[in-house]
Amino acid sequence: MPTHAVSAAKPTYPGVYVEELPSSARTISTVTTSVTAFVGHTRRGPLNEPVRITSFAEFERRFGGLSSQSAVGYAVHQFFGNGGTVAVVVRVAKARSGKAACVTLESTEGHSECPVLEVHAKEPGVWGNGLRVAVDYDTPHCDETFNLRVYDARGGAREAFTGLSMDASHGRYAPTVINSGSRLIRVEAVGEGRPDPSGTVSxxxxxxxxxxxxxxxxxxxxxxxxxxxxxxxxxxxxxxxxxxxxxxxxxxxxxxxxxxxxxxxxxxxxxxxxxxxxxxxxxxxxxxxxxxxxxxxxxxxxEASVNGPVFPLEGGEDGDPPGPRDLIGNEADKSGIQALRGEDDINLLALPELAAYESVEDMVTVVSAAQRLCQERRIFLLVDAPSTWVSVDSARAGLAAFEPVRGNHAGLYFPHLQLTDPLTGRLRSFPPSGAVAGVFARTDAERGVWKAPAGTEARLAGVHSLTVKLTDRENGLLNPLGLNCLRTFPMVGPLVWGARTLEGSDALDSEWKYVPVRRLALHVEESLHRGLQWVVFEPNDENLWQQIRLSASSYLHNLFRQGAFKGGTPREAYFVKCDHDTTTDEDIANGVVNVLVGIAPVKPAEFVIVKIQQTSGQFEL
Structure with missing residues (x-):
């Protein structure tokens, strides 16, 4: 535990002197494990900009809620319904499509009607057609300034900006104040004079x-x-x-x-x-x-001036749903999934729109790009089975298309879910990634990232049924192929019944076969990466190596105590090596310090074999 340094006591009399010294130990904090990013089409929201939310109510405010055209909206809804706590949403639309609603406010103060202020919805989309703007002059300087209020007739949001001026040198210059403070609109001055007030003015x-x-x-x-x-x-x-x-x-x-x-x-x-x-x-x-x-x-x-009670914004148009290129985005302008590159603390990625693609090739192209991003950013990708997989046979035949993307930073889940659509009250099928991400988050919170997000505890809340009901035998055909199955069991209901990565087929014999092993390693890597930043520019000597060993071992021992590793002792569970063997004189000359960390992860008990032997005679208890 760190202590505070005090000035050294100068001994002036015989006795005991106490001096506090600063601790040399540096702690490594654990990072998040289940913050999930959702990328795709939404009703509204900023384009290609990651927005962190903590509830579905916040998603409704920022992104317009559920829409029959948005798989992302339903996925976020299922994520929070299954235990998710933090999501990052990136709205993507087809390039150069969509239009923001707008209205031009005019002024008659100079006795000639002229446009003075253009009001645009903050983001493109039909949602902006529900915005209404009202203007009044009820200010302390009613001959010079004005108030502007914004109403969202559909979403209910309201904003008010008071004491505005159209003078660019004024401290309350309308474009500056509104554009920096509004989540609903942006404005542009296009003329001189104040906009006319709404309603009837005497x-x-x-x-x-x-x-x-x-x-x-x-x-x-x-x-x-x-x-x-x-x-x-x-x-x-x-x-x-x-x-x-x-x-x-x-x-x-x-x-x-x-x-x-x-x-x-x-x-x-x-x-x-x-x-x-x-x-x-x-x-x-x-x-x-x-x-x-x-x-x-x-x-x-x-009747000096007569207007409606509000000025309505018009002309908003939704952008076309994003295609594969739009979802992949561009690293230069950080669009699509590339927008996540500047965002910290993202652990899972879901792309629920992919399941509806008619071309499996397009789907695989996006998955390939997403996996590259996940490898660079230590993220785990949740892949939905294509909607065309409506039977065990179609799933087995379709898996061949995923051979080029059999990586260990992704898991594939089958089949789709049957849920009641809140918009219509009827059963609909949905890709499972949103609900599965919620199960991941719930499992991490209750048991830890090293626990497989599968089993009887991995229930899918709110799910009515599955589009394909699998038997044990059918599950046995798909599991060895690296396909995670969703099952329905009596008394338990729908749940996740698989925990393999895409690289987890038996034929590949990968060391990253299991989802919890891969995610635990990512968690450790990211925690050490952040927790050892202090090492940069420190003297590269034995003292530094000792501090690194102490910090890393303390962090790993805490995970060991929580059950993250197998082994009865710390020596069997993990090791940290940082000395002359890992860092040579040449490394020191080049400014390099090498740390070798080994862990023994706990693998899930996928097959529980119970042997029963019949015996004769009596047992005495």
């Missing part, structure tokens, strides 16, 4: 208000109503300023009957700013324009 009232005891006719949308603005017998004292006038007008309008199912009158907002009032219908329907009709309304100046 002309400036004088210092003395006109006679308010008048009958007015108001029309919101297609609904027309009449009312008396001020009745001395019912309304008490007459308003003496614009603020009181706004309160009276709002109360009168809200009391008027609405059309069935509407909230246009009941939710009216009347705001006073300067010497004017702004009347906005209680609706996000752009057609609910507030109009005051007749001579009395003209005398009061209630």
């Amino acid at each position: 002309k400036p009232f004088g210092h003395e208000l006109p006679d308010l005891a008048v009958d007015l006719t108001v029309k919101i949308g297609e609904v027309e109503r009449e009312f008396t603005l001020y009745d001395p017998d019912c309304d008490g004292e007459a308003p003496c300023n614009v603020t009181e006038l706004a309160q009276l007008l709002e109360r009168k309008l809200r009391a008027l009957p609405d059309a069935p199912g509407k909230h246009a009158f009941a939710g009216v907002e009347v705001t006073a700013f300067g010497r004017r009032v702004q009347v906005v219908a209680g609706s996000t329907d752009p057609e609910d324009v507030v109009r005051f009709l007749g001579e009395c309304a003209n005398d009061l100046g209630l």
